[in-house]
Amino acid sequence: LDLYLLLPPPTLLRDELLLGSGPPSPAYALDPFPASGGWGHADHLHPKGREPDPVAEPEGQLLREVRALGVPFIPRTRVDAWLVHSVAAGDSDGAHGLLGAAASSTGGASGSADGGSQAAPGGGGDPGAAPGSPLAAGEEEKSPAEPTAQVPDASGRASEENEILRAMGHSSQHEENEQRASSQKENPLQRKNEDENKIADKPEWEAEKTTESRNERHLNGTGTSFSLEDLLQLLSSQPENSLEGISLGDIPPLPGSINEGMNSSAHYNVNFSQAISHDVNLHEAMLLCPDNTLRRDPVARTSQPQEPFLQFNSHTNPEQTLPGTNLTGFLPVVDHQMRNLTSQDLLYGLDINIFDEINLMSLATEGFDPMELSHLFEESDSDSGLSLNSSQNSTSVTKSNSSVCEGAIGSSNDLESLSHHALEGAVGGYYPEPSKLCHVDHRSDSGFHGDLAFQHILHNHTYHLQPGALESTSESFSWPGKSQKIRNRYFNETDRNLSRDERRAKALHIPFTVDEIVRMPVDSFNSMLSKYYLTDLQVSLIRDIRRRGKNKVAAQNCRKRKLDIILNLEDDVCNLKAKKETLKRERVQCNKAINIMKQKLHYLYHDIFSRLRDEEGRPVNPNQYAVQCNHDGSVLIIPKELVTSGHKKENQKGKRERRN
DNA sequence: AAGGTATGTCATACA
DNA sequence: TTTGTATGACATACC
Numbered sequence: 001l002d003l004y005l006l007l008p009p010p011t012l013l014r015d016e017l018l019l020g021s022g023p024p025s026p027a028y029a030l031d032p033f034p035a036s037g038g039w040g041h042a043d044h045l046h047p048k049g050r051e052p053d054p055v056a057e058p059e060g061q062l063l064r065e066v067r068a069l070g071v072p073f074i075p076r077t078r079v080d081a082w083l084v085h086s087v088a089a090g091d092s093d094g095a096h097g098l099l100g101a102a103a104s105s106t107g108g109a110s111g112s113a114d115g116g117s118q119a120a121p122g123g124g125g126d127p128g129a130a131p132g133s134p135l136a137a138g139e140e141e142k143s144p145a146e147p148t149a150q151v152p153d154a155s156g157r158a159s160e161e162n163e164i165l166r167a168m169g170h171s172s173q174h175e176e177n178e179q180r181a182s183s184q185k186e187n188p189l190q191r192k193n194e195d196e197n198k199i200a201d202k203p204e205w206e207a208e209k210t211t212e213s214r215n216e217r218h219l220n221g222t223g224t225s226f227s228l229e230d231l232l233q234l235l236s237s238q239p240e241n242s243l244e245g246i247s248l249g250d251i252p253p254l255p256g257s258i259n260e261g262m263n264s265s266a267h268y269n270v271n272f273s274q275a276i277s278h279d280v281n282l283h284e285a286m287l288l289c290p291d292n293t294l295r296r297d298p299v300a301r302t303s304q305p306q307e308p309f310l311q312f313n314s315h316t317n318p319e320q321t322l323p324g325t326n327l328t329g330f331l332p333v334v335d336h337q338m339r340n341l342t343s344q345d346l347l348y349g350l351d352i353n354i355f356d357e358i359n360l361m362s363l364a365t366e367g368f369d370p371m372e373l374s375h376l377f378e379e380s381d382s383d384s385g386l387s388l389n390s391s392q393n394s395t396s397v398t399k400s401n402s403s404v405c406e407g408a409i410g411s412s413n414d415l416e417s418l419s420h421h422a423l424e425g426a427v428g429g430y431y432p433e434p435s436k437l438c439h440v441d442h443r444s445d446s447g448f449h450g451d452l453a454f455q456h457i458l459h460n461h462t463y464h465l466q467p468g469a470l471e472s473t474s475e476s477f478s479w480p481g482k483s484q485k486i487r488n489r490y491f492n493e494t495d496r497n498l499s500r501d502e503r504r505a506k507a508l509h510i511p512f513t514v515d516e517i518v519r520m521p522v523d524s525f526n527s528m529l530s531k532y533y534l535t536d537l538q539v540s541l542i543r544d545i546r547r548r549g550k551n552k553v554a555a556q557n558c559r560k561r562k563l564d565i566i567l568n569l570e571d572d573v574c575n576l577k578a579k580k581e582t583l584k585r586e587r588v589q590c591n592k593a594i595n596i597m598k599q600k601l602h603y604l605y606h607d608i609f610s611r612l613r614d615e616e617g618r619p620v621n622p623n624q625y626a627v628q629c630n631h632d633g634s635v636l637i638i639p640k641e642l643v644t645s646g647h648k649k650e651n652q653k654g655k656r657e658r659r660n
Numbered sequence: 661a662a663g664g665t666a667t668g669t670c671a672t673a674c675a
Numbered sequence: 676t677t678t679g680t681a682t683g684a685c686a687t688a689c690c
Binding site for chain 3: 522549550554558561562
C-alpha cells in the first residue's frame with residue numbers, strides 16, 4: 001500500500017519526474033476523511049471540478065519504460081497526483097490544497113479549515129468512494145459500526161464526532177490487535193524487529209531520519225528530473241537501514257483470520273497487484289519509507305486498524321509483493337518538491353500563511369525528536385506508514401490523528417486533554433515539542449498546526465463544554481499508555497498556571513494572548529480576525545475567549561457593585577441607627593426640659609397666688625382662679641370657668657378657621 | 661464532611 | 676444585527 005500511496009500516477013511520472021516540471025495544476029481537493037474513511041485514498045483526492053482521466057492522458061516515457069519492464073499499469077493515486085502535481089506546479093491552489101491535505105490529514109477529520117475546507121468541495125464531492133476503494137473497505141473492516149459516510153467538509157462536525165468514536169474504537173482495537181499480534185507466530189527477524197521497537201524506538205527513528213536525510217540528499221542532487229534508470233539507481237543506492245531484509249517476501253502470509261479481515265480490501269489488493277510488477281521489490285520500496293510497521297509483525301500491522309496508515313500498509317499482500325523494482329523513490333521526490341514549495345509559492349504570491357505552514361512542515365521534519373515520539377507513541381508506534389520526512393504531511397497526519405484520537409478516547413471530547421495530547425501528536429508527527437513551534441510565525445501555528453492537530457476534535461467546540469467538566473476531565477484524564485512523566489513534560493507547571501482559555505489558545509496556537517483578545521477594541525478585534533489567517537475553529541475560540549473574558553470582567557464588576565451596594569446599605573443602616581439613638585437622646589433631653597419648665601411654672605403659679613388677695617383681703621384660691629397671659633403682655637386673674645369657656649370658644653373659633 | 665467564599669461560566673435581558 | 680453590559684443561577688475549587 002505504501003507503493004499504492006506513494007507512486008505518482010503515470011502522467012505525473014511523465015510530467016513531474018521526466019519533464020521536471022508540471023503543468024499548471026488544478027487545485028486538488030482533499031477530503032481528509034471521505035466516506036471511505038481513509039484519508040489519502042485516491043477517491044477523495046482529485047482535482048477540483050475535474051476527475052483525472054488516466055486513460056485519456058497520454059503515457060509518459062517513464063510509464064512506457066515501466067510497462068516495458070513488465071510493470072502493470074499503476075492505478076492513479078490521486079493523492080500522489082495531488083501532492084506531486086500541485087506542489088511541482090507551484091500554483092497557489094495546488095499548494096494550498098497540499099496544505100489543506102496536510103492540515104486535514106493531520107487534524108484527522110478536520111477539513112473545514114483553510115486548505116481542508118477549501119479542498120472539501122472536491123473531496124466532498126466524491127464522498128462515496130469508488131466501489132473498489134480499498135480504504136473504504138479497510139475502514140469498514142476496521143470499525144464496521146461506525147458511520148460510513150463521513151465528508152468532513154461543510155458538514156464536518158458530524159464526521160468529527162465520528163472520528164472521535166472511531167478513535168475510541170480504535171484504541172481498544174489497538175490493544176487487542178497488539179495482543180493478537182504478539183500471539184501470532186513471527187519469524188525471527190520480525191520478532192527481532194519488533195523487540196527493537198519495544199525496547200528502543202530511538203534507533204529506529206534515527207535510522208529513519210538517516211535514511212530520509214540520505215534520500216533527501218540524493219534527491220536534491222538528482223532534482224526533479226527522473227528517468228527510470230535514475231530511479232532504479234537511486235533505489236539501489238539506498239544505504240542499509242533498519243528496514244533492510246524485511247521485505248514483504250519475508251513476511252509470512254497473513255493468517256487466515258487476519259486475511260479474512262482484510263478481504264474487504266480485495267479491490268485494493270487487486271489494484272496493488274496490478275500496480276506493481278513482479279520486478280517490484282516492495283521491501284526495498286519501503287526502505288525510503290521508514291514505516292515502523294514494516295518492522296513489526298505483519299499480523300500486528302494488519303491487525304491495527306485503528307491507525308489509518310496501518311490500514312494502508314497492512315493491506316500489502318506479501319504474496320503479491322514483487323521484488324525487483326523499488327518505486328519508493330517517488331516519495332522523496334514528493335518531499336523534495338514540497339520542500340521547494342516555499343520558494344515556488346513565493347513566485348505565485350501565495351498567502352504567507354501557506355509559507356508558514358510549509359515551513360512548519362520543514363520544521364517538523366528537521367526538529368523531530370524520535371525519542372520523544374517513541375515514548376509518546378510507544379503503544380501505537382510504528383504506524384508511520386510513510387516517511388516522516390518525505391511524506392511528512394501524510395505520516396505526521398496519521399500520528400497526530402491517532403494521537404488526537406487517543407485523547408478523544410480518554411477524555412471524551414475534552415479539548416484540553418486533547419490539546420495536550422494532540423500536542424504530543426503534533427510532536428510526534430510534526431514537532432519536536434510545542435515550544436519549538438514558537439519560532440515560527442504565529443499565524444502558521446494558528447492556521448496550520450492547530451488545524452492539523454485538533455480541528456477534527458475541536459470542531460465539536462469542546463471548549464463549549466461546561467467548564468467544570470472540561471477542567472475535571474482534563475485534570476483527571478489519564479493518557480493511555482503514557483507515563484505521568486511524559487504527561488508532565490507537556491502539561492507542566494506553566495500550563496497549569498495558565499487559565500483555561502489560555503491553555504485553549506495555546507493548544508490552538510492562537511497568536512494572541514487572551515488578554516489581547518479580551519481587551520482589544522472591537523474594531524481592532526474584527527480587523528485582527530480578518531487580517532490573520534485563522535481557521536474557523538480558531539476564530540470561534542477567539543470569539544468565545546473574548547466573550548468569556550468580557551463576561552468575566554462584567555461578572556467581577558457586577559459582584560463588585562453588588563458588594564458595594566451591600567456595603568453601602570450596611571453603612572446606611574449604621575447611620576440610621578446612630579441617628580435614631582441621637583433622636584432618642586434628644587427626646588429624653590427635651591422631656592427633661594419640659595418637666596423642668598412645668599416645675600418652674602408650678603412654682604411660679606403658686607408664688608403668684610400666694611401673693612394675690614381678693615377685695616376683702618383674703619388669699620385667692622388657685623383652684624378657682626387662673627392666671628391668663630394675653631398677647632398684649634397684660635396678665636389677668638380670671639375665674640377658671642371663664643378660662644375654660646374662653647378656651648372652648650377659642651378652640652371652636654380656631655377649628656372654624658382651620659376648616660375655612 | 662459540611663458549609664462558606666471566591667470565581668468562572670452560561671443564559672438571558674437590555675442598551 | 677452585533678456588541679457589550681448586567682445579573683441571576685449554577686458549578687467548582689478552595690479554605
